[in-house]
Amino acid sequence: MSLSKFYFAVNQRLQQTQSQNPSNSSRRHHHDIVRAPVPSVLAPKNNKGLNFTMEERQRLHVHGLFPPAFRTMQEQVFAVAANFYARASNIGRYRYLRSLRQRHERLYFRFLSEHLEHVLPVIYTPTVGVACTIFGMIFRGPMGMYVTKYDRGHVAQVLRNWPESDIRAVCVTDGERILGLGDLGANGMGITVGKLELYTALSCVPPHQLLPVCLDVGTNNEELLADPMYIGTRDRRIRGKEYDEFVDEFMQAVVEIWGQRTLIHFEDFATPNAFMLLERYQHKYCCFNDDIQGTSAVGLAGLLAVERITKKKLPDHVIVFAGAGSAAMGVTSLLTKELKTRKLDMERIVKNIYVFDQNGLIVKSRKDVAPPIQPYAKDMPHIKALDELVEKVKPSILMGATSMAGLFSEKILRFMGANNERPAIFAFSNPTSKSECTAEQAYAFTEGRALFSSGSLFPPVVVNGKRMTPGQANNCFAFPGIGLGVLTANAKTIPDEIFLMAAHTLAQYPEEEAIESGRLYPKATEAKDVALTVAVAVAQYLFDNDLGQVHPVPENICKFIVENLYELCNGDSLVEPWKFPDLPRVPFTKDYKIPPEDVKISF
Numbered sequence: 001m002s003l004s005k006f007y008f009a010v011n012q013r014l015q016q017t018q019s020q021n022p023s024n025s026s027r028r029h030h031h032d033i034v035r036a037p038v039p040s041v042l043a044p045k046n047n048k049g050l051n052f053t054m055e056e057r058q059r060l061h062v063h064g065l066f067p068p069a070f071r072t073m074q075e076q077v078f079a080v081a082a083n084f085y086a087r088a089s090n091i092g093r094y095r096y097l098r099s100l101r102q103r104h105e106r107l108y109f110r111f112l113s114e115h116l117e118h119v120l121p122v123i124y125t126p127t128v129g130v131a132c133t134i135f136g137m138i139f140r141g142p143m144g145m146y147v148t149k150y151d152r153g154h155v156a157q158v159l160r161n162w163p164e165s166d167i168r169a170v171c172v173t174d175g176e177r178i179l180g181l182g183d184l185g186a187n188g189m190g191i192t193v194g195k196l197e198l199y200t201a202l203s204c205v206p207p208h209q210l211l212p213v214c215l216d217v218g219t220n221n222e223e224l225l226a227d228p229m230y231i232g233t234r235d236r237r238i239r240g241k242e243y244d245e246f247v248d249e250f251m252q253a254v255v256e257i258w259g260q261r262t263l264i265h266f267e268d269f270a271t272p273n274a275f276m277l278l279e280r281y282q283h284k285y286c287c288f289n290d291d292i293q294g295t296s297a298v299g300l301a302g303l304l305a306v307e308r309i310t311k312k313k314l315p316d317h318v319i320v321f322a323g324a325g326s327a328a329m330g331v332t333s334l335l336t337k338e339l340k341t342r343k344l345d346m347e348r349i350v351k352n353i354y355v356f357d358q359n360g361l362i363v364k365s366r367k368d369v370a371p372p373i374q375p376y377a378k379d380m381p382h383i384k385a386l387d388e389l390v391e392k393v394k395p396s397i398l399m400g401a402t403s404m405a406g407l408f409s410e411k412i413l414r415f416m417g418a419n420n421e422r423p424a425i426f427a428f429s430n431p432t433s434k435s436e437c438t439a440e441q442a443y444a445f446t447e448g449r450a451l452f453s454s455g456s457l458f459p460p461v462v463v464n465g466k467r468m469t470p471g472q473a474n475n476c477f478a479f480p481g482i483g484l485g486v487l488t489a490n491a492k493t494i495p496d497e498i499f500l501m502a503a504h505t506l507a508q509y510p511e512e513e514a515i516e517s518g519r520l521y522p523k524a525t526e527a528k529d530v531a532l533t534v535a536v537a538v539a540q541y542l543f544d545n546d547l548g549q550v551h552p553v554p555e556n557i558c559k560f561i562v563e564n565l566y567e568l569c570n571g572d573s574l575v576e577p578w579k580f581p582d583l584p585r586v587p588f589t590k591d592y593k594i595p596p597e598d599v600k601i602s603f
């Protein structure tokens, strides 16, 4: 029984119990009516919880609404941590965090910011994927705007209902390709919420300036259409002109309301629409597609790190891309751009790049190849099986973005290990359940020599006593910094070069020691530092190329950004908000941390 069906059954049972005992339900109803209104000082963005001082409680008329105890922000973070780690499952933690955000926003982001390593897999991939599959059941209240096809002609009017006026960035999805989970329709809202929360947690963009949007254009997911818990419109997806005009209206409405400078982040559109919309809007609006462009920066950064450790130039590496969707084609095209900057011609660039999709190797004789992939089509006989291609061309780098769990079979991984001293394996697909292979498999079948990275993080693996730490090849190391850099410069459009800048900045992160243990990407605990560094590089590029709209151009961009960051500390402006001061800790020190278990392998 699927999780949503299980909960549906539980709810049905509850309803039956209530209808058998009407006196219960009417009593509860009566209590609801007499409940006192919540003062606006307790609205999520104003609430300080037990951190309200006695003077504030009296002045703001909330005295008596709280127990007498006072807690510092840090103590409240401890209390949240105790609750968070006490939950038995990550989906339980997700639900706890959702309710925390809905009552105390600053505490929520402060907690996120301090416990990133454990929180990232909950508010982001993989758990957010589970949350999206049961989103209708766990929906608690507004988190963003739903715009449906029935709002055509009135999209601006609908967007104006959002209670915040100073929106600087919008993350929008139409829910057609949510992670590797396919068409989740209106449930895709969970993804846009998660992405924007990283803009705050990693880049300190104030949450009230961020707006998640779900364009509900229907769903073709039969299970959802038949699911009573589904929260979206129960229609099939609109396509073609109708779809294009709807998205056009949305884009116009955003700039009409919040201005041309509003950053529009496209997320988890199905690949054909993702490329179509990027081409249509890239030079017209301040927008980017995270799955194509954000991922391209992270993919190229990983390749640059491989180049560094193997001491072999990228064009000399044989690279097989499994998948030819947004993610894989994003990386391929940024790699091409990078190699062009190295003065290589197209023939040389594509020589060692092989693209393989669900119908096999992309070859010239195939008729089903989309235009962006055509330059990589090989003039050789078609190969249908990935293991056959790997045996034939002997790649040193294997990148997968297919949502096909287990695609990198034992045979393929052993082959990679046998032919390379440090085979590079990238399993981009999300969530974990869709990964092309696990970290354990990548290390086990290459005698612990693989440079392994995945879209959703795997725990470290101890191979013959040596601790291998996989990296996270995820666009979360790019988009928060890119977003912050673009907002800092107030750019009107986002040029492709930005993603090259981001890739080179990110590639500098892993130290030699980390690379030795197989990790090509920074740790989650470094993600805030990465975001700021990427933002500075991006803003610098925009200013240098006269693409910024801030006058006068700030002399010190880093200082300028830091001074404008969200105060995560309830008004105590922190000089370096991404490094919190070591405040005195209360004896709240129960063992509530659950470090991920290492997997142990020996030969």
Ligand SMILES: NC(=O)C1=CN([C@@H]2O[C@H](COP(=O)(O)OP(=O)(O)OC[C@H]3O[C@@H](n4cnc5c(N)ncnc54)[C@H](O)[C@@H]3O)[C@@H](O)[C@H]2O)C=CC1
Residues within 6 Å of the ligand: 177, 178, 179, 180, 181, 270, 271, 290, 291, 292, 295, 298, 322, 323, 324, 325, 326, 327, 328, 356, 357, 358, 359, 386, 401, 402, 403, 404, 407, 428, 429, 430, 431, 434, 454, 455, 456, 473, 474, 475, 476
């Ligand atoms: N780690 C990261 O930062 C990111 C990861 N992703 C993940 O990448 C995956 C793919 O995303 P998109 O490119 O947008 O999806 P997509 O659905 O457009 O592309 C999937 C590609 O995989 C190919 N494919 C399917 N089965 C295959 C098989 N058995 N053998 C070889 N190729 C096969 C398809 O032909 C298609 O070209 C998703 O799981 C997504 O979550 C996407 C963006 C960023």
Ligand SMILES: CC(=O)C(=O)O
Residues within 6 Å of the ligand: 125, 178, 179, 180, 268, 290, 291, 429, 430, 455, 474, 475, 476
């Ligand atoms: C990470 C991401 O954007 C994806 O899997 O779609």
Ligand SMILES: [Mg+2]
Residues within 6 Å of the ligand: 179, 267, 268, 290, 291
């Ligand atoms: Mg995505």
